[in-house]
Amino acid sequence: MAFIQAVLDGLMIGGVYAVISIGLTLVFGVMGIVNFAQAEFLMLGMFVAYFAWAYLGLDPLIGSILSFIVIFCIGFLVQRTLIQRVMKAPPVAQIFLTVGLLIVIENLALLAFGSSFRSVSTSYQTSSLRIGPLFVSVPYLAAFCMAVLSGFALWLFTDRSWYGQAMRATAQNPLAARLMGIDVERMQQIAFGLGVGLTAFGGAIVLPYFTVNPTVGSQFVVLMFTAVVLGGLGNVVGAVIGGLAVGVIQSLSALLFPIQLQNLVLFLVFIGVLALRPTGLVGSSR
Amino acid sequence: MTKAVTPHVRGVFATRRRVLALGAAGLAMPFVRRASAKGAPVNVGVILPLSGANAQFGVNSRNGIELVAEQINARGGIKALEGAPINLVIADSTSTPTTAATVGQRLITQNNVVAILGAYASSLTLALSEVTERRDIPLMTMSFSDQITGRGFKNIFQIIAKASVLGAAQLDGTVAIAKSAGQTLERIAIMYEDTAYGVSQAKGLRDAAGKLGIKVVMDEAYPLGITDVTPLINKLRGANAQAVFPASYLNDGLQIIRSMRQQSIAMPIIGGAGGYVIPDFRKALGEYAENVLSIAPGNYDLAPQLTDAFRKKYGYFMVHEALEHAVCLDVLAQALEIAKAADPAAVRKAMSEAEFKGGWCDAMPGGVVKFDQTGLNTHAVPMMVQWRGEDLVTVWPDQLAKAKPVWSAA
Numbered sequence: 001m002a003f004i005q006a007v008l009d010g011l012m013i014g015g016v017y018a019v020i021s022i023g024l025t026l027v028f029g030v031m032g033i034v035n036f037a038q039a040e041f042l043m044l045g046m047f048v049a050y051f052a053w054a055y056l057g058l059d060p061l062i063g064s065i066l067s068f069i070v071i072f073c074i075g076f077l078v079q080r081t082l083i084q085r086v087m088k089a090p091p092v093a094q095i096f097l098t099v100g101l102l103i104v105i106e107n108l109a110l111l112a113f114g115s116s117f118r119s120v121s122t123s124y125q126t127s128s129l130r131i132g133p134l135f136v137s138v139p140y141l142a143a144f145c146m147a148v149l150s151g152f153a154l155w156l157f158t159d160r161s162w163y164g165q166a167m168r169a170t171a172q173n174p175l176a177a178r179l180m181g182i183d184v185e186r187m188q189q190i191a192f193g194l195g196v197g198l199t200a201f202g203g204a205i206v207l208p209y210f211t212v213n214p215t216v217g218s219q220f221v222v223l224m225f226t227a228v229v230l231g232g233l234g235n236v237v238g239a240v241i242g243g244l245a246v247g248v249i250q251s252l253s254a255l256l257f258p259i260q261l262q263n264l265v266l267f268l269v270f271i272g273v274l275a276l277r278p279t280g281l282v283g284s285s286r
Numbered sequence: 287m288t289k290a291v292t293p294h295v296r297g298v299f300a301t302r303r304r305v306l307a308l309g310a311a312g313l314a315m316p317f318v319r320r321a322s323a324k325g326a327p328v329n330v331g332v333i334l335p336l337s338g339a340n341a342q343f344g345v346n347s348r349n350g351i352e353l354v355a356e357q358i359n360a361r362g363g364i365k366a367l368e369g370a371p372i373n374l375v376i377a378d379s380t381s382t383p384t385t386a387a388t389v390g391q392r393l394i395t396q397n398n399v400v401a402i403l404g405a406y407a408s409s410l411t412l413a414l415s416e417v418t419e420r421r422d423i424p425l426m427t428m429s430f431s432d433q434i435t436g437r438g439f440k441n442i443f444q445i446i447a448k449a450s451v452l453g454a455a456q457l458d459g460t461v462a463i464a465k466s467a468g469q470t471l472e473r474i475a476i477m478y479e480d481t482a483y484g485v486s487q488a489k490g491l492r493d494a495a496g497k498l499g500i501k502v503v504m505d506e507a508y509p510l511g512i513t514d515v516t517p518l519i520n521k522l523r524g525a526n527a528q529a530v531f532p533a534s535y536l537n538d539g540l541q542i543i544r545s546m547r548q549q550s551i552a553m554p555i556i557g558g559a560g561g562y563v564i565p566d567f568r569k570a571l572g573e574y575a576e577n578v579l580s581i582a583p584g585n586y587d588l589a590p591q592l593t594d595a596f597r598k599k600y601g602y603f604m605v606h607e608a609l610e611h612a613v614c615l616d617v618l619a620q621a622l623e624i625a626k627a628a629d630p631a632a633v634r635k636a637m638s639e640a641e642f643k644g645g646w647c648d649a650m651p652g653g654v655v656k657f658d659q660t661g662l663n664t665h666a667v668p669m670m671v672q673w674r675g676e677d678l679v680t681v682w683p684d685q686l687a688k689a690k691p692v693w694s695a696a
Contacts, residue, residue: 013516116342119540119569128548135548137545209545210537210541211537211540218511219511250517258507259508259512259521260507
């Protein structure tokens with residue numbers, strides 16, 4: 001029973017890891033850029049939802065939509081003004097730009113918001129559902145449901161809408177896409193906005209059980225990259241599986257080993273996967 | 287003796303430092319005064335985590351220090367130094383030990399500080415103390431870890447009771463409070479974040495439990511910055527403990543209590559200071575904070591006449607780290623009066639010999655500050671506090687208590 005409970009908890013939290021990882025993998029998939037500042041957008045998303053709660057009284061789960069919109073716009077502008085310029089530059093320049101962005105965003109947030117931890121309080125954050133001997137934490141479940149919804153919305157967008165198809169075309173072959181009359185730059189701006197927006201959304205939905213402060217990104221950045229690489233860089237389905245896997249591995253490892261070692265176990269599995277399948281669990285599609 | 291008189295000349299600082307490094311004990315002699323230092327501001331280094339996971343506590347500490355510096359300067363500075371004002375040189379150690387050490391190095395070489403206060407978190411203080419010890423600069427701290435004064439360092443001063451004592455008192459106090467409610471404590475759970483603070487506090491608890499014959503049914507460390515505490519709480523649920531002793535900072539502390547509520551685990555919670563004794567704890571948890579107990583090395587209700595100034599200035603009660611850092615600076619100012627020189631060696635000598643009373647020392651549980659040869663304040667005694675509404679109330683030991691403790695499955 002402890003095993004089932006651990007898998008359940010792992011899946012719940014893994015769902016959230018999946019959403020924030022989708023954002024990262026989307027940016028790489030469409031543009032071939034590794035965005036090291038991704039976790040900072042998560043932090044910004046958390047702040048947007050926090051302020052929406054504090055000043056507008058919006059529940060973070062609803063505020064998360066606002067987070068998505070605000071961070072989408074910021075991402076769109078960042079792509080347009082900064083990242084577009086290094087699209088054809090050597091990878092080193094791209095790395096410097098995104099790492100620089102990480103430092104700038106984090107420190108601007110420190111200046112603007114101060115360093116204190118902020119936490120929302122909602123009615124359901126201390127409640128849980130009981131299914132026989134199993135406990136399902138309500139905030140975890142709510143975050144998981146929002147994660148599933150957002151994943152579904154993303155699928156609808158990329159699979160059904162013209163913009164989504166154009167974005168995938170851009171990812172496959174920018175030159176051919178341009179020949180078909182697709183505005184490649186615009187698509188990349190949308191993709192970047194969408195990527196950071198989703199990650200911000202993922203940050204907002206964990207607010208009912210997590211605190212936000214300007215350096216919170218560092219707590220997620222490693223998990224995010226692990227999930228993405230585990231699933232196969234640039235692969236959206238891979239990010240989902242990677243995210244869930246990270247959650248479940250962390251949770252299961254706590255059953256057998258001290259909790260201190262949960263990230264050690266995670267990285268042992270990670271290294272093992274990379275050694276056997278360098279393209280990731282769902283790799284080879286790229 | 288030519289070396290001993292060099293300070294009169296007050297050449298470049300490098301020269302003076304070399305003299306110090308050579309170990310000229312004469313420096314500490316009372317007649318040695320630097321004529322040119324009269325009235326010049328005394329630089330006091332303040333190294334705190336102003337960003338990163340522990341930033342909140344760093345900011346609180348800085349507020350306390352700034353308050354006392356303003357008070358000292360407003361009443362005319364250090365009299366023995368002809369009214370020299372205190373000039374705080376504040377630096378951010380982030381929450382990384384290596385940065386704490388680097389920043390300490392910089393303050394010593396570039397800012398000519400007479401002493402350093404900091405760095406809140408034990409892991410940071412330990413790293414910083416390696417630098418201050420090497421450079422012979424007094425370091426005053428309110429970090430808990432036993433290692434701080436357990437390494438035979440000459441230049442370290444720990445103003446509060448160390449972690450093992452806090453841990454032991456945490457259990458003693460809990461046993462006493464449970465007993466007054468008619469319950470005998472037999473099984474406890476310990477969980478702690480795995481940096482220097484949590485580890486040494488857990489050790490204190492474990493040792494005390496061993497002595498009292500209390501069974502530790504859960505003993506679990508977890509990484510600082512944990513993103514999911516559910517596994518921890520699952521273990522707690524299966525552990526059948528009567529009370530839980532978490533040693534955590536704020537983010538992990540909130541997650542622990544919320545997850546406990548979700549799983550309707552009802553048992554008294556006795557926090558290990560850290561995140562359990564700051565206003566944000568109550569702000570984030572609301573009514574769920576009520577009656578949560580915690581060990582504390584100090585509390586503002588012992589000396590409202592002093593700590594009200596803090597509340598007035600910053601809008602929240604004077605948290606213990608602010609309070610103890612305030613005491614550190616007051617003690618340093620008193621030591622400067624005795625040393626009659628803005629000189630690290632003289633300050634260290636005064637600090638290790640004198641007994642400090644009055645001023646902010648009144649806010650310490652012992653009311654007196656006196657450091658033993660290891661640099662530990664021998665008068666500091668831990669106490670237990672409990673959340674009542676928006677306030678933290680001292681409830682144990684009896685001679686300090688402002689209210690009766692409530693033993694409840696908060």
